Amino acid sequence: MWLYDLPMSVGLPLFVALVVGASCAVLLLLRRWVFRVAPQGEEWDRVLSYAVGAYGVFYGVTLALIAAASYGNFTEVDEVVLEESSSLASLYRTADLLPDPQGRALQEQIVQYTRNVIDVDWPMQARLQIPAETDADITAMQQAIAGVQPTTPAEILYVQQSLDRFQILIENRRERIALTRLALPGVLWIVLGVGALLNAVLIALIEVRNLRVHLLMSSMLALFVALLLYAIAGFDHAYAGPIAVTPEYFEDLLEGLFRE
Known part of the structure; x- marks a missing residue:
């Protein structure tokens, strides 16, 4: 979608201008027809007010629910990314307790994996592609842990802790990757698009003698709808x-814990 390729400073004003412009265009197209066919008296306004009121409730609730659902998906992904970075930090700390050279090798693989998540995984996920390049880093971590030959009860405990934290990392990583293509169903976008069009049509059907006032009213409602749709x-x-x-949680690890 072209909207994802533009920064917010460009995409948001452009999208708002398109939606508001389309709403005003619908108004201008229907305005003469409304004055020609609208009956004199209060019947037209009364019936239309009922329709606009009922539609406003339905579409407003629909917009609110879908916006809440999409934001919920967004926060879910952010929490998964935080959990994966936290599991990496925990595994890195535990690796410091393992005997060398396996402990040092494990820490080096963790750092390498973190860099690859930022430089390789994230650009691919931004293009809605499932990344697989970091599988090699995960395998290397597993081999580093498996290569430890514990000789004391403490080392046995540290190896077990490393395996537990490594398993958590695997689960968090899998969940992050699985959420790459998380999106609203296409039918909901049809509902939102048709709803925005019907909103413009109903506003255009209102009989307002002053064209500037009518355009202002239509533009204000279209502006709010456009902002919600963009969000x-x-x-x-x-x-x-x-x-x-963003991969800021992983970047924080490289700039903080992994530099100690």
């Missing part, structure tokens, strides 16, 4: 677009 689109693919989960 939903931004949250929809958590790794892509201007509103995206």
Whole structure:
């Protein structure tokens, strides 16, 4: 989607301008027809007010629920990324207790894996592609732990702790990758698009003699709808677009714990 390729400073104003412009265009197209066919008296306004009121409730609730769901997906991905980085930090600390050279090798593999997550996995996930290059790093970590030959009860305990934390890392990594293509179903985008069009049509059907007032009213409602739609689109693919989960948790590890 072209919207994900633009920074927010460009994409948001452009998207708002498109939605508001389309709403005003619908108004101008229907305005003459409304004045021609609308009956004199209060019946037209009364019936239309019922329709606009009922539609506003339905579409408003739909927008709110979908926005909440998309933001929920976004926060879920962010929590998964945080959990994976935390499991990496925990495994790195535990590796410091293992005998060398396996302990040092494990720490080096953890650092390498973290860099590859940032430099390789994230760009691929931003393109909605499933990354697999870091599988080799995971295998190397596993081999480093398996290569430890504990000679004391303490080392046996440290190896077991390393295996437990490594298993948690595997689960967190798998969940992060599995959420790469998490998105709203396409039918919901059809609902949102048709709903935005119907909103513009119903506003255009209101009989307002002053064209400037009518355009202002239509533009204000379209502006709010556009902002919500942009936010939903931004949250929809958590790794892509201007509103995206970033690898900052992994970057913090490289700049902090792994430099100690």
